[in-house]
Amino acid sequence: xxxxxxxxxxxxxxxxxxxxxxxxxxxxxxxxxxxxxxxxxxxxxxxxxxxxxxxxxxxxxxxxxxxxxxxxxxxxxxxxxxxxxxxxxxxxxxxxxxxxxxxxxxxxxxxxxxxxxxxxxxxxxxxxxxxxxxxxxxxxxxxxxxxxxxxxxxxxxxxxxxxxxxxxxxxxxxxxxxxxxxxxxxxxxxxxx
Amino acid sequence: xxxxxxxxxxxxxxxxxxxxxxxxxxxxxxxxxxxxxxxxxxxxxxxxxxxxxxxxxxxxxxxxxxxxxxxxxxxxxxxxxxxxxxxxxxxxxxxxxxxxxxxxxxxxxxxxxxxxxxxxxxxxxxxxxxxxxxxxxxxxxxxxxxxxxxxxxxxxxxxxxxxxxxxxxxxxxxxxxxxxxxxxxxxxxxxxx
Numbered sequence: 001x002x003x004x005x006x007x008x009x010x011x012x013x014x015x016x017x018x019x020x021x022x023x024x025x026x027x028x029x030x031x032x033x034x035x036x037x038x039x040x041x042x043x044x045x046x047x048x049x050x051x052x053x054x055x056x057x058x059x060x061x062x063x064x065x066x067x068x069x070x071x072x073x074x075x076x077x078x079x080x081x082x083x084x085x086x087x088x089x090x091x092x093x094x095x096x097x098x099x100x101x102x103x104x105x106x107x108x109x110x111x112x113x114x115x116x117x118x119x120x121x122x123x124x125x126x127x128x129x130x131x132x133x134x135x136x137x138x139x140x141x142x143x144x145x146x147x148x149x150x151x152x153x154x155x156x157x158x159x160x161x162x163x164x165x166x167x168x169x170x171x172x173x174x175x176x177x178x179x180x181x182x183x184x185x186x187x188x189x190x191x192x193x
Numbered sequence: 194x195x196x197x198x199x200x201x202x203x204x205x206x207x208x209x210x211x212x213x214x215x216x217x218x219x220x221x222x223x224x225x226x227x228x229x230x231x232x233x234x235x236x237x238x239x240x241x242x243x244x245x246x247x248x249x250x251x252x253x254x255x256x257x258x259x260x261x262x263x264x265x266x267x268x269x270x271x272x273x274x275x276x277x278x279x280x281x282x283x284x285x286x287x288x289x290x291x292x293x294x295x296x297x298x299x300x301x302x303x304x305x306x307x308x309x310x311x312x313x314x315x316x317x318x319x320x321x322x323x324x325x326x327x328x329x330x331x332x333x334x335x336x337x338x339x340x341x342x343x344x345x346x347x348x349x350x351x352x353x354x355x356x357x358x359x360x361x362x363x364x365x366x367x368x369x370x371x372x373x374x375x376x377x378x379x380x381x382x383x384x385x386x
Contacts, residue, residue, distance in 0.1 A: 060334055068337040070330065083327040092334075133322075134276040136329055137263065141253055141285075143336045144261040144369040176337040 001025055004052050005104055008076050013124045023114055023121060027104035032056075032097040038105075040094045045084040047105035051075050054101025055165060059173065060093050069174040072098070072162060078128055098166065148177045152185050194218055197245050198297055201269050206317045216307055216314060220297035225249075225290040231298075233287045238277035240298040244268050247294025248358060252366065253286050262367040265291070265355060271321055291359065341370045345378050 001024045009020045032038075032054065039045055041060065049056070051073050058071040058079060070093060073079035084091035085108065106114070115122045142154055155175060156163065163171070172182040194217045202213045225231075225247065232238055234253065242249070244266050251264040251272060263286060266272035277284035278301065299307070308315045335347055348368060349356065356364070365375040 060338065062338055066338070068334060070333060070337075082323070083330065086323060129322075129326075130275070130279060133326065133329075136326075136333065137276065140263060140329065140333060140336070141261060143333070144263075144366070145253065145255055145259070173337070 002027055002029065002052070002104055004076075005050060008050075009124075013120055015118070015120050015124075019118045019121065023118070026110040026114065027106055030103050030105055032101045032103065034097055034100055037094055037096040038103070039081075039091060040096075041092055042090050044088055045081040045091050045095070046088075047080065047107060048085070048111050049073075049079050049095070050104040051077050051079065052102040052104060054097060054099040054103075055162075056095055056101060056103070057098050057170065058093050058095050067170070067173045068176070069170060072159070072166070072170075072174065074162070074165075098170065143176060148175065148181050149185050149188075151175045151177065152182065195220055195222065195245070195297055197269075198243060201243075202317075206313055208311070208313050208317075212311050212314065216311070219303040219307065220299055223296050223298055225294045225296065227290055227293055229294075230287055230289040231296070232274075232284060233289075234285055235283050237281055238274040238284050238288070239281075240273065240300060241278070241304045242266075242272050242288070243297045244270050244272065245295040245297060247296075248291040248355075249288055249294060249296070250291050250363065251286050251288050260363070260366045261369070262363060265352070265359070265363075265367065267355070267358075291363065336369060341368065341374050342378050342381075344368045344370065345375065 001021070005027065006020050006024050009015050009023065015023070027050070029052070030038075038047070038049060038056070053075050055072060055074045056079055057069050058073070058081065059067050059069045061067055071079060079095060081091040081093050081095065083089070084093075115125060142151055146154065152171075152175060155171065168182055168186075169179050172179045175182070194214070198220065199213050199217050202208050202216065208216070220243070222245070223231075231240070231242060231249070246268050248265060248267045249272055250262050251266070251274065252260050252262045254260055264272060272288060274284040274286050274288065276282070308318060335344055339347065345364075345368060348364065361375055361379075362372050365372045368375070
């Protein structure tokens, strides 16, 4: 039904072919153009989202129009606003496509029935949540302790392919530094060669 | 056995008295003096920790001796290094007492048996994890978007009682600002005050 997603589940879990079919059959595919949004701030996040192709970003916008990026989600990654989804309250963030993208969406009733009915799927979901918790903890430590140079270096190590896919302003908005500082860092690196 | 903890469980869940007794009976109480540590960086975090009295902080130390604080845990809050605990790998952080403290500790085998055997305890644990995920997401947005003044204001709103309990250098180390900046912010507030 969604062959790339089924391959992903097959590779990342020991789910049976039947379970994989059941999970896949409840997904609804959406195609997004660049700048299309899954939802914007003020709306409720009603889906768990798996990225098949492309890249989404989760971000808030300041009063001055400045963007602050919480997460990039590229192919074979999951995304959502967990608080809005869990509590069914308006989100304070937006999730939009950075590139033309294809995503799979599950509504809450369907996803919960899968988590309850398929313990191995629940395990996989728990693993993904845990990995996010570890990563966000590490990112917070980096925010607290590292220089802008070190933050950029960490980003390059963690997401080497993203450098070619993202505009500089988005990398700066993810690292919490100004585009001027980021430009200076990259210029210094090029000169060191 | 541990009456304050049992009151906490009674207030925050619909656990039966039997279940509460079972959870409480597997806890080991530890008394910490100020600056005593549960574990230090390089050691493995082997316990889930509930603070009965006092306050712990989770922090890393930079090469220059500077401290970066991930979390404060005061009475009736839980703490651990989740990645070290889950994977049984050396921690990159320390958990130490800011004040004389009393904590309850569960080892992993016992805690897992409680989670598996008592579905309502598992729900409570899931809720606590979710609340931490929401809070950390909000804190990251604040780190990315807010001025030092706004970060301090957020902290005062979220943890008003902590101002009297923590040295200024620790508040600065939690907010990711210099103690000089924090002193300036507080001085400006007092003058406006």
